[in-house]
Amino acid sequence: MNPVAEVILSLLLVVSAFFTLVGSLGLVKLSDFFRRLHGPTKATTMGVGCILVVSVFYHALIGNSFHPRELLVSVLLIVTAPISANLLAKAALSLKLKKRPQCPADETPDPEHLDSPADRRPDEL
Amino acid sequence: MIEIAILISMYAIGVAMLLSLYRLVRGPEVVDRILALDTFSINAIALLILDGMYLGSEIYFEAALVIAMLGFVTTVVLCKYVLRRDIVE
Amino acid sequence: MRTRFRSILPSIPLSLMIFVFGILLADRITAGQIVLAGILALVIPQVSRRLEREFARIKSLKPLPRLACVVLYDIVRANIHTARLVLGPERQLKPGWVWVPLDFKNIHGITALASVITLTPGTVSAELSDDRKYLLVHALDLPDPQALIDEIKTRYEAPLKEIFP
Structure with a gap:
């Protein structure tokens, strides 16, 4: 294997594994659920995404055929991570882990938007 | 050299899995456990891919893809259960 | 035809x-x-x-490459930023909630904006108000709420508003 590519891939691999570790460390270390949510959504997702990118180039350089299939897992993780984070935050808010922050719209209700069916969310989760 | 990097990364991911397992067992609230389970499955994907690199085999990709999809669906279903106390509407 | x-x-x-x-x-x-x-x-x-009950209408794709570069750069920045906050002492963190007012109604644009906010530095989008006018954002370290709102609006919302009218 090309030594320059090997050094770059090794560095990228170690750095992304470090970020994955930091994501899980944040899960254990921080004291409140909403603080814990930050570590896994960013650090772990991107760490694992970078490991998958390294894997694509490693298999291409080692002599196996070039398959960009691992990128599918990366794309899947990057697309789904914000959705699961959003749902987790919603679930935690519904459990009233913390007092719900008041929506500014609640203070001055706009009568046009209260009952109009057009504003109802189409795919309510 | 890259073999050493793969080994170091496998150790780091292993420690990360242990940490999220700790949160899964310990978690004071149910949402903490769901988050820990999600992190655990993402770490499992990374470990599988690293294992595939270590053994020079590409067969682990399918398992990683299945875990990625199942992990996401599990998180969504558990969150909806917490939100509504009901899965099927 | x-x-x-x-x-x-x-x-x-x-x-x-x-x-x-x-x-x-x-x-x-x-x-x-x-x-x-x-x-x-x-x-x-x-x-x-x-x-699908609400179709996505794409007006122009011109701002997309620039937005993709900004988001990729910010994802890398987000990782370093979050790692520093996690590894540092927890007492220095000032977490907080912000309601970000939204200027557009397109649900696909709002979805994209919420995902981008979650992937970028120190913020997680939590909930959309029922009238789709405000987005609840949790920040891990929030020294100045108004600065965060301005950054989100100029950096991500303006190009997304051009893509999804």
Whole structure:
């Protein structure tokens, strides 16, 4: 294997594994659920995404055929991570882990938007 | 050299899995456990891919893809259960 | 003619994406795999057309490359920022909630904005208010709420507003 590519891939691999570790460390270390949510959504997702990118180039350089299939897992993780984070935050808010922050719209209700069916969310989760 | 990097990364991911397992067992609230389970499955994907690199085999990709999809669906279903106390509407 | 074309291919980007994913998933690219991906690309949009009740209308794709570069750069910055906050002492953190006022109503644009906010430095989008006017954002370290709102509005919302009218 090309030594320059090997050094770059090794560095990228170690750095992304470090970020994955930091994501899980944040899960254990921080004291409140909403603080814990930050570590896994960013650090772990991107760490694992970078490991998958390294894997694509490693298999291409080692002599196996070039398959960009691992990128599918990366794309899947990057697309789904914000959705699961959003749902987790919603679930935690519904459990009233913390007092719900008041929506500014609640203070001055706009009568046009209260009952109009057009504003109802189409795919309510 | 890259073999050493793969080994170091496998150790780091292993420690990360242990940490999220700790949160899964310990978690004071149910949402903490769901988050820990999600992190655990993402770490499992990374470990599988690293294992595939270590053994020079590409067969682990399918398992990683299945875990990625199942992990996401599990998180969504558990969150909806917490939100509504009901899965099927 | 146009309506018939619409009934066969309801959404060209969706069909194209399914085709590319079908080919990428195949072990090696053969004629059979291409035909299978083509059939899937024709059939799946027919099914999903009945599910989707609010269609995404894309006005222009011009701001997309620049937005993608900004988001990729910010994801890297987010990782370093979050790692520093996690590894540092927790007493220095000042977490807080912000309601970000939204200027557009397109639900797909709001979804994209919420995802981008979650992937970028120190913020997680939590909830959309029922009238789609405000987005609740949790920040890990929030020294100045107004600065965060301004950054989100100029950096991500303005280009997204051009893509999704």
